[in-house]
């Protein structure tokens with residue numbers, strides 16, 4: 310039996326309609342008599358899925374014509390290395406915003422490739438809030454500025470970004486891509502693992518300004534070179550066909566459910582429910598993130614003591630709630646409420662929290 314309330318941080322819940330369609334088509338992909346798992350990535354069937362999935366992303370995110378959409382492997386962690394390998398050349402410096410664990414991992418990888426400057430940081434607040442982007446001291450010779458739009462572990466999310474002028478802005482959007490509308494033209498490159506808002510793990514989406522890719526001159530292996538992947542329309546080598554196929558279905562589901570605007574409205578309403586249970590609890594629950602930095606995707610919170618928290622987890626599991634334990638680095642509690650989580654499921658969590666407080670508060 311499927312758990313009723315899945316709040317996993319990623320891989321995370323997929324819409325039931327999508328899971329059912331995968332099941333229905335698994336042995337016979339759209340009348341071919343073959344499974345998606347056993348056809349060539351050079352077949353016309355996969356060519357169609359590849360092209361259509363790129364197109365769907367372009368339409369949903371309103372991606373300008375001068376951008377490429379790539380499907381890659383290796384997760385966002387590979388992007389931590391690829392970004393500096395492609396763009397951080399000798400003599401230049403990469404500027405990073407240090408907003409939490411994931412930004413920290415991106416920084417550590419870049420430091421292995423070249424010179425890195427931390428131009429904004431909220432380490433001193435233990436990442437309860439996001440570093441301000443409006444007074445960054447960007448050193449001359451900066452090749453790009455990198456930020457993390459949503460810190461999955463701390464539960465913080467940028468509401469607005471910043472105009473970086475001629476310096477390319479690169480963003481890790483692994484945990485909030487397609488959860489709200491953004492202006493893609495603010496960014497030179499966006500990357501995101503699919504396993505939270507877009508589909509299963511195994512595929513990473515990269516959206517990049519073509520002109521940035523054309524400039525790549527770093528002597529790096531082809532498999533790490535964005536331009537090689539762009540020139541071959543993400544068919545440079547065997548792509549993760551099953552994962553891309555599922556992303557295709559998820560995007561069609563988003564399209565059929567009000568597009569990005571619909572998703573964004575639902576996500577706001579969902580987050581409001583759970584933050585309400587925290588804010589209205591007279592301190593029984595407290596949020597880990599400062600109010601103005603709070604994420605609509607990962608609601609992080611705690612109870613007043615460890616015993617109570619253990620009990621909360623135990624009882625929540627008994628009641629069908631899955632995935633509420635916080636990340637091992639941050640501890641405490643976390644509800645990840647990505648696109649596939651429904652309003653009703655968030656309402657059920659809110660009610661469970663209020664009831665738990667009544668009994669133990």
Ligand code: PMP
Pocket residue numbers: 319383384385386387411457459460461481482483484502
């Ligand atoms: N960046 C962010 C913001 C993440 O949340 C994660 C995974 N939780 C990663 C990067 C790493 O992604 P992957 O496991 O796909 O390499």
